[in-house]
Amino acid sequence: GENVEQHPSTLSVQEGDSAVIKCTYSDSASNYFPWYKQELGKRPQLIIDIRSNVGEKKDQRIAVTLNKTAKHFSLHITETQPEDSAVYFCAASGKSGGGADGLTFGKGTHLIIQP
Amino acid sequence: DAGITQSPRYKITETGRQVTLMCHQTWSHSYMFWYRQDLGHGLRLIYYSAAADITDKGEVPDGYVVSRSKTENFPLTLESATRSQTSVYFCASSPLGASGTGELFFGEGSRLTVL
Numbered sequence: 001g002e003n004v005e006q007h008p009s010t011l012s013v014q015e016g017d018s019a020v021i022k023c024t025y026s027d028s029a030s031n032y033f034p035w036y037k038q039e040l041g042k043r044p045q046l047i048i049d050i051r052s053n054v055g056e057k058k059d060q061r062i063a064v065t066l067n068k069t070a071k072h073f074s075l076h077i078t079e080t081q082p083e084d085s086a087v088y089f090c091a092a093s094g095k096s097g098g099g100a101d102g103l104t105f106g107k108g109t110h111l112i113i114q115p
Numbered sequence: 116d117a118g119i120t121q122s123p124r125y126k127i128t129e130t131g132r133q134v135t136l137m138c139h140q141t142w143s144h145s146y147m148f149w150y151r152q153d154l155g156h157g158l159r160l161i162y163y164s165a166a167a168d169i170t171d172k173g174e175v176p177d178g179y180v181v182s183r184s185k186t187e188n189f190p191l192t193l194e195s196a197t198r199s200q201t202s203v204y205f206c207a208s209s210p211l212g213a214s215g216t217g218e219l220f221f222g223e224g225s226r227l228t229v230l
Contacts, residue, residue, distance in 0.1 A: 001174070006157075034218065034219075036219075042223075043205065043221040043222060043223050043224060044158070044205070044219075044221050045221070046218045046219070049218070089157060089158060102148050102160040102163045102173055103160070103219060104160070104174075105150075105157045105158040105159070106157055107155065107156060107157035108157045
């Protein structure tokens with residue numbers, strides 16, 4: 001089944017600096033790559049996604065890039081703000097263990113914005 | 116618009132007891148999912164359902180049972196709880212499955228502790 005690796009597990013950046021989180025996936029059939037943000041004690045919520053026919057997508061301060069050949073995709077956050085502090089999960093749509101039609105998630109990155 | 120709700124939000128039980136976590140959505144989404152979230156493991160798919168009366172295993176189904184007699188409900192049952200099932204459980208729904216590249220809408224989570 002699909003395997004998604006996410007790095008780093010923890011990322012600390014100064015407020016105003018940029019943050020980059022990277023993920024790799026194993027299933028070449030994956031065609032959808034969302035990113036979810038989870039604030040402490042809250043539910044995960046979609047912040048941006050990209051499909052396999054697109055190389056890059058931007059939404060204000062966040063952007064995602066996809067390299068299908070290398071099977072990796074990244075989340076970029078510019079001009080970081082305190083409210084960006086959260087755990088970020090990448091995911092891929094390849095079949096998970098058992099062939100399930102559900103997203104396979106990375107293990108998460110705890111982003112800490114230092115004032 | 117209630118969206119997707121889970122109950123109970125917090126549950127403490129003992130090893131060997133049966134526990135049922137409830138999930139209800141008001142959007143009439145076809146797909147529903149159960150994930151568990153553990154530190155260091157991210158979100159792992161337990162079971163999913165593509166429609167009423169259709170369910171299938173995810174990555175970590177052992178020890179769990181699901182049913183979906185109505186589109187809006189997707190209960191998760193731990194038949195004989197074990198300490199390793201202590202976790203935060205998230206229910207999610209989607210108008211499309213992962214292969215249809217649809218956003219997952221998560222419930223608030225149910226924190227289960229097995230003593």
